[in-house]
Amino acid sequence: MSRFQVVSGKGGTGKTTVAAALALALATEGRRTLLVEVEGRQGIAQLFEADSLPYEERRIAVAPGGGEVYALAIDAELALLDYLQMFYKLGSAGRALKKLGAIDFATTIAPGVRDVLLTGKACEAVRRKDRQNRFVYDYVIMDAPPTGRITRFLNVNDEVAGLARIGPIHNQAQAVMRVLKSPETTVHLVTLLEEMPVQETADGIAELRAAELPVGRVIVNMVRPQLLDGDALRATVGGRRKEIAKTLTRAGVTGAAGLVRPLVEQAAEHTQRVELEREQRSVLAGLGLPGYELPLIGEGVDRAGLDHLAAALREQGAGQAGAGRGAGS
Numbered sequence: 141m142s143r144f145q146v147v148s149g150k151g152g153t154g155k156t157t158v159a160a161a162l163a164l165a166l167a168t169e170g171r172r173t174l175l176v177e178v179e180g181r182q183g184i185a186q187l188f189e190a191d192s193l194p195y196e197e198r199r200i201a202v203a204p205g206g207g208e209v210y211a212l213a214i215d216a217e218l219a220l221l222d223y224l225q226m227f228y229k230l231g232s233a234g235r236a237l238k239k240l241g242a243i244d245f246a247t248t249i250a251p252g253v254r255d256v257l258l259t260g261k262a263c264e265a266v267r268r269k270d271r272q273n274r275f276v277y278d279y280v281i282m283d284a285p286p287t288g289r290i291t292r293f294l295n296v297n298d299e300v301a302g303l304a305r306i307g308p309i310h311n312q313a314q315a316v317m318r319v320l321k322s323p324e325t326t327v328h329l330v331t332l333l334e335e336m337p338v339q340e341t342a343d344g345i346a347e348l349r350a351a352e353l354p355v356g357r358v359i360v361n362m363v364r365p366q367l368l369d370g371d372a373l374r375a376t377v378g379g380r381r382k383e384i385a386k387t388l389t390r391a392g393v394t395g396a397a398g399l400v401r402p403l404v405e406q407a408a409e410h411t412q413r414v415e416l417e418r419e420q421r422s423v424l425a426g427l428g429l430p431g432y433e434l435p436l437i438g439e440g441v442d443r444a445g446l447d448h449l450a451a452a453l454r455e456q457g458a459g460q461a462g463a464g465r466g467a468g469s
Contacts, residue, residue: 333416
């Protein structure tokens with residue numbers, strides 16, 4: 141299983157929630173994951189009911205079996221200061237540049253450089269080892285930009301090529317791309333069983349493949365249960381209202397006759413939704429990728445909800461390939 145797992149998806153599909161649940165699912169039996177966000181929304185902190193994340197790796201959850209989830213909100217300006225210190229040893233001079241606004245100018249005027257800094261920080265965490273030559277994190281999970289921007293965000297080498305053909309920035313971009321295009325990385329796309337998210341997922345997969353970036357799984361989120369079996373669906377479509385009324389009366393329901401119409405209308409809407417979802421499942425199946433499915437949690441997702449989603453991912457095989465931090469090559 142790839143150690144760097146990038147999670148993207150159309151806005152509104154719950155990609156941040158899925159990334160958090162995946163981090164919990166992978167951090168089992170003593171494993172350690174790092175959950176990274178790059179958009180400055182502090183969505184991870186909200187999900188885990190924690191204070192706003194600083195620019196440092198902080199433990200935010202313990203998973204079953206003693207595993208740990210750490211989180212990091214990557215700030216492009218602070219990442220650039222790290223970069224300047226690493227390659228140019230600027231120290232206090234770098235901080236002076238920040239006060240003058242030069243850091244903000246650099247990360248705004250050159251978005252390709254900004255993406256190199258954001259992805260580079262995550263890739264550094266992927267490759268980092270401790271004194272025993274073991275990877276510090278078994279998995280790094282990135283809550284990445286939406287599907288419409290994910291290929292450009294990850295394909296930083298092409299973005300930077302026109303800005304810096306030689307030198308540290310160029311070398312950093314190439315180092316990032318070596319990780320992103322290796323078996324260490326996979327990109328998951330989150331969708332709903334709705335036409336627009338499914339179409340955007342299909343388009344995103346095509347763009348990622350064209351850029352030779354590794355596509356992982358399609359994760360269908362907020363899956364609602366089918367409440368009516370086949371016979372019940374046929375009964376509502378067939379307009380068998382008298383039989384429905386009799387059944388309600390036999391069950392002791394008061395005012396059964398008045399309930400038939402709204403019940404049939406709701407059932408018809410449910411039938412239509414089931415058919416539309418069936419069509420979208422067919423489209424997703426045609427993409428030829430494995431997938432996970434996560435249930436809809438009606439009242440919003442809190443920590444208990446995250447645990448529930450993580451358990452669903454584990455039941456479908458997430459995190460079953462190996463356990464424990466090991467030495468890397």
